Amino acid sequence: MKKVVTLSIFSVFLVSCASTKTTETTNVSKDESIQYIDLTSDDKKVLIEEYWVVEKRQDPQYPISAARKGLSGCVDLIVGIDKSGKAGGYKVKKSYPEGVFDKYAAAALNNWKWSAAGKNVDKAPVLTTIQLDFMVSGSKNKAKAEKQCGFSHM
Template sequence: MIIRTLSIPSILIALTACSIAPTPESQTTLDLTAEQHWVSHYWQVSRTAVPEYPRQAAQRELNGCVRFQLTIDSHGRPQQIELIESFPAGVFDQSARRALAKFQWQPGEKNPEAQPARIPFQLDFTLEGGGSNYDEAGTFCFISGNERSVASVSTSNNR
């Protein structure tokens, strides 16, 4: 039986070589948080999830929105989801986060290598027929035109 021994330096060199090999996840992340108009050129939503309308919000006839910043990884999955602000504060946050975690993106025309990107994202919650705070929500969330939101999903509920 032949037993070969490797010296510690040769093992360290082999391990170091493996650890510095580039991986798709080590790509530089684009920061598009201030360049909202470019987001759809780099990443496009390919699968959404409709957030559950919180029962208390529906009973009180509340509209609102939740703004996030998140990173889309090279596989089109949301990572590092960070809540920026919401209206009314705390009402739709959990529902929006759960739904957003299920979203999927595909690379856009300017992103053939699927480079990860940090983006802003807004989910809107609106009731058919208005609601008790429709004007306030429309002003804060820009629901009527959604000029500030890169993407939005409106959910309707007639409860």
């Protein structure tokens, strides 16, 4: 009986030691985060061309539900371009109508590819903003979409 209790305590000790090591490993990977150059402010948006040039762009799919309702809109995303020239992540900065086009914009953006500009020999990762527009002719929310998204070519 004493051996069973001792083995049980020893097993618990081993399991807790193993889980501690896993946690430490996880913390190390969090400390190795990518250091992005922030080009998200309006006065720095034009600098993106000095770092990255769009090589492959995919237009987003237009959601059928939005087309049936005659909705136009946009999604303004903050995008991280990593050293490999791919979208390393995104965050929705603004969308109109809220939530309608978000996942379609993100899905398209995941297929974009950038190549480093001549000045960006180190392939420095950057944060930038990209707005993807969703327009349908005869839009029921044309005036509001123009105002919210800043386009007037509908």
